[in-house]
Amino acid sequence: MSTTGIVTNIQRCSTEDGPGIRTTVFFKGCPMKCLWCHNIETIDPDPTLVWYAVKCIGDQACVRACPESALELTADGMRIDRTLCKVCGSCEDACPTGAMKVMGKLWSAEDLVEELLRDKVFFTTSNGGVTLSGGEATFQVEFAIQVASGLQKNGVHIALDTCGYCSEESFQRILSHVDLVLYDLKVMDSQQHKEYTGVPIERVLSNARILAQSGKPVWIRTPVIPGHTDSEENIRAIAKFIVENMPNVERYDLLAFNRMCTEKYTLFDLEYPLKDTELMTDETMEHLAEIARKEGVPLVAWSGMTRNSAKGISTKEPEVSSCGN
Numbered sequence: 001m002s003t004t005g006i007v008t009n010i011q012r013c014s015t016e017d018g019p020g021i022r023t024t025v026f027f028k029g030c031p032m033k034c035l036w037c038h039n040i041e042t043i044d045p046d047p048t049l050v051w052y053a054v055k056c057i058g059d060q061a062c063v064r065a066c067p068e069s070a071l072e073l074t075a076d077g078m079r080i081d082r083t084l085c086k087v088c089g090s091c092e093d094a095c096p097t098g099a100m101k102v103m104g105k106l107w108s109a110e111d112l113v114e115e116l117l118r119d120k121v122f123f124t125t126s127n128g129g130v131t132l133s134g135g136e137a138t139f140q141v142e143f144a145i146q147v148a149s150g151l152q153k154n155g156v157h158i159a160l161d162t163c164g165y166c167s168e169e170s171f172q173r174i175l176s177h178v179d180l181v182l183y184d185l186k187v188m189d190s191q192q193h194k195e196y197t198g199v200p201i202e203r204v205l206s207n208a209r210i211l212a213q214s215g216k217p218v219w220i221r222t223p224v225i226p227g228h229t230d231s232e233e234n235i236r237a238i239a240k241f242i243v244e245n246m247p248n249v250e251r252y253d254l255l256a257f258n259r260m261c262t263e264k265y266t267l268f269d270l271e272y273p274l275k276d277t278e279l280m281t282d283e284t285m286e287h288l289a290e291i292a293r294k295e296g297v298p299l300v301a302w303s304g305m306t307r308n309s310a311k312g313i314s315t316k317e318p319e320v321s322s323c324g325n
């Protein structure tokens with residue numbers, strides 16, 4: 001029988017989540033809660049209703065469609081009474097403009113595989129494939145494994161984009177169904193890791209060692225967050241860990257912080273905790289990359305928005321624009 005799972009988004013034609021042209025699946029639910037999270041809608045494992053003010057024309061079709069009387073359109077915007085809302089989706093169906101949206105749709109693994117295979121021609125011609133991301137794909141491990149094995153049977157290259165925080169058993173099992181792992185190492189100090197992500201780092205490191213034993217190709221990624229993960233000491237410690245423990249690492253990507261998710265937080269009546277944080281500079285990103293190179297990591301690249309690129313004077317085209325997990 002096909003397992004079901006919850007997915008927030010299927011992003012086609014992505015070039016940032018592995019080699020070639022890829023379709024990225026964002027699984028809902030994450031065991032971490034990173035201070036800088038760019039995919040806030042994926043943390044909660046359950047579907048959530050959101051309202052986009054900019055798309056709303058105020059006709060109140062949603063209010064009339066709601067069987068729970070959970071909606072009220074006020075001068076300050078749509079009030080969603082989440083104690084009443086059953087996330088049934090009737091308001092989304094009634095809304096003529098797409099202003100109401102349920103984040104998180106239920107898929108059977110079989111249907112999701114079929115949907116993803118629609119892009120197979122792009123994967124084949126570009127050496128691309130599917131990336132399982134989130135949230136955290138291992139948070140719905142049975143579903144993720146069924147999706148991955150269904151794709152594998154059809155010859156699709158599969159990348160797993162993971163924060164590494166899951167049980168050893170789950171990790172071992174899903175590893176046998178993926179071709180490449182994009183693995184986050186954010187901050188090596190255990191106390192800071194717990195403070196910034198909500199969980200200690202030890203399990204992430206033990207799974208990294210399991211990953212090393214598997215011999216699967218790995219791309220390590222570090223979101224470079226000013227004042228949090230951007231110290232020379234942290235980048236040096238991550239690079240040392242890679243060199244000493246993970247011979248299968250093909251590249252190390254430093255992803256510069258940006259604030260592009262700030263608006264998204266307002267959909268959940270939240271304020272982005274880092275909304276006033278300055279961007280990195282090209283010079284600092286290059287300096288941090290050089291530190292990792294000097295430790296002996298074979299291929300180190302940095303990308304993303306910087307103060308220089310925001311002013312239009314950067315010489316480096318961003319390859320990756322998000323902070324990942």
Ligand code: SF4
Nearest residue numbers: 066085086088089091
């Ligand atoms: S999702 Fe359903 S219950 Fe919730 S506000 Fe919309 S119509 Fe009402």
Ligand code: SF4
Nearest residue numbers: 056057059060062095
């Ligand atoms: S149905 Fe859509 S456009 Fe109309 S009031 Fe509701 S959210 Fe706004």
